[in-house]
Amino acid sequence: EDQVTQSPEALRLQEGESSSLNCSYTVSGLRGLFWYRQDPGKGPEFLFTLYSAGEEKEKERLKATLTKKESFLHITAPKPEDSATYLCAVQAGGSYIPTFGRGTSLIVHP
Amino acid sequence: ETGVTQSPTHLIKTRGQQVTLRCSSQSGHNTVSWYQQALGQGPQFIFQYYREEENGRGNFPPRFSGLQFPNYSSELNVNALELDDSALYLCASSSGTSTEETQYFGPGTRLLVL
Numbered sequence: 687e688d689q690v691t692q693s694p695e696a697l698r699l700q701e702g703e704s705s706s707l708n709c710s711y712t713v714s715g716l717r718g719l720f721w722y723r724q725d726p727g728k729g730p731e732f733l734f735t736l737y738s739a740g741e742e743k744e745k746e747r748l749k750a751t752l753t754k755k756e757s758f759l760h761i762t763a764p765k766p767e768d769s770a771t772y773l774c775a776v777q778a779g780g781s782y783i784p785t786f787g788r789g790t791s792l793i794v795h796p
Numbered sequence: 797e798t799g800v801t802q803s804p805t806h807l808i809k810t811r812g813q814q815v816t817l818r819c820s821s822q823s824g825h826n827t828v829s830w831y832q833q834a835l836g837q838g839p840q841f842i843f844q845y846y847r848e849e850e851n852g853r854g855n856f857p858p859r860f861s862g863l864q865f866p867n868y869s870s871e872l873n874v875n876a877l878e879l880d881d882s883a884l885y886l887c888a889s890s891s892g893t894s895t896e897e898t899q900y901f902g903p904g905t906r907l908l909v910l
Contacts, residue, residue, distance in 0.1 A: 730886070737895075783844075785841075
């Protein structure tokens, strides 16, 4: 059974204080790992898809990396508008069904 | 804004009732997936429709059913509502079923079952 574990559950940062969110996964043949951002009361917003170990993608202050067992979402010099829940999901080989983690709730204080 | 819309935004039902939730996909998208997101949890995949045919199903009972119409809008129907069905229901559309196709989520319908 595919499993996705995100840590920490919650993270509070000061504006400008860089940090990383972790997504550990167990899947039989990874097809893709996805990162989403979800604001309260809204649907998830797509950020990145990673396909193979060693791959990295960047968007503004966010950088996602992938190994064979986990992915990190690095947030550099965060701003209060980066406050949201960040969700990780994996899709296994031969399946259309994505498995989501429970998310990391990030709060960035000004 | 993703261009994916859902209705209604909020809904209150009682146990045993039936509910229909609606989703309008982003223009040009032929694939829609439905998810259930309980409070404090990640979304759980219910099923996916591709060109009006069910293309995959998660671990949900048959009382959860769906339809996709020729214009690629979609419905999620839930019969015999239970208290545990209270959740945010999300639909996501994409232009295909492959992993490379980005899913665009709607804002969700929040269902409360009393």
